[in-house]
Amino acid sequence: MKAALLKAFGTPLSIEQVDDPVLGTGEVIVDVVATRVLSYADEVFSGARNYLLNLPAIPGPGAIGRVRAFGPDATHLKQGDWVYCDPTFRSRDDARSPDITLQGWSAGGDGGLRLQKHFHHGSWAERTRVPTENAIRIGELSEADATQWCALGTLLVPYGGWLAADLKAGETVLVSGATGNFGSAAVAVALAMGAGCVIATGRNETVLADLVRRFGPRVRTQTLSGEEDIDRERMKQAAPGPIDCVFDILPPGVSPNVVRAAIMAVRPYGRVVLMGGVGMSGGPGLELAYPWIMRNCITIRGVFMYPPDAAIRLAGLVRAGLLSLDQFETTIFDLDRANEAVTHAASHGGPFKMTVLRP
Missing domain, CATH: 3.40.50.720 (NAD(P)-binding Rossmann-like Domain)
Structure with missing residues (x-):
């Protein structure tokens, strides 16, 4: 599959072919339709923010996409379902104090780094792999709607x-x-x-x-x-x-x-x-x-991020008409122009502005 790869801090992204993600139990493979480029991505990629991200890696926290494959622990997902890929990955062996890594972005300490070794890559690719609980069903969308729904990541x-x-x-x-x-x-x-x-x-x-x-x-x-x-x-x-x-x-x-x-x-x-x-x-x-x-x-x-059920609850506010995604002005880039997207996001990061990659 095609992906944007960050090989070293301070270097441009490399757009190249990489191996497809491999499905494991407790995981979902998603075909990425749209994914955000955060306004400070350039600061992360330059190393200025000193985020914990083992390189080389495909960056990108979260995405809107469609389910391609899932493991035996998923009982509600169907192939083709539209999902929000929640980038907040939590360790599963301590529900009270889970370690956290933000997909393709940063780890929260040593435990988060250990989690990042497994869920290493982010969403700036044609396909991404997420824990089953992080593939949040959001109902039917059109291909065009996926761009606006990337605003969930900000909201x-x-x-x-x-x-x-x-x-x-x-x-x-x-x-x-x-x-x-x-x-x-x-x-x-x-x-x-x-x-x-x-x-x-x-x-x-x-x-x-x-x-x-x-x-x-x-x-x-x-x-x-x-x-x-x-x-x-x-x-x-x-x-x-x-x-x-x-x-x-x-x-x-x-x-x-x-x-x-x-x-x-x-x-x-x-x-x-x-x-x-x-x-x-x-x-x-x-x-x-x-x-x-x-x-x-x-x-x-x-407060760091949000509880695991927040994405489905927020999607409910959107579906009910209480929260409009149309407030967001979006600029779209294809994956080959990922470096341009990073530069654009840095200079267009104001309120209700969003830069989106569509792999």
């Missing part, structure tokens, strides 16, 4: 955060970092789940205004000044009432002061979810006052 990340926050219909929530790709998706998902009001914060006034244009008066915005105390008070003033939950998804390199300004805008007995990358590039850590957390009964939860 699932904030969806996992809102599930961890136990978001309830009618609540007021704040998205810290709402002008990025995942942050804007967090706004859309919160509204689809029934949030009464979303406070969207960021520095890009144009993007903030576009969120209001897209989603209407349930979105209120606050442009950041960079002054922590001032920003915190403005966030509170932008809300129609107490802020029930703060969701942070700011990228690496942002000052922890920006995160803290948002976190400490939450009401007493409120919840905070941290899903961003602040601190991953070094620098000071996030300092929060112990007495403030304790006396106000604040729940702070770190």
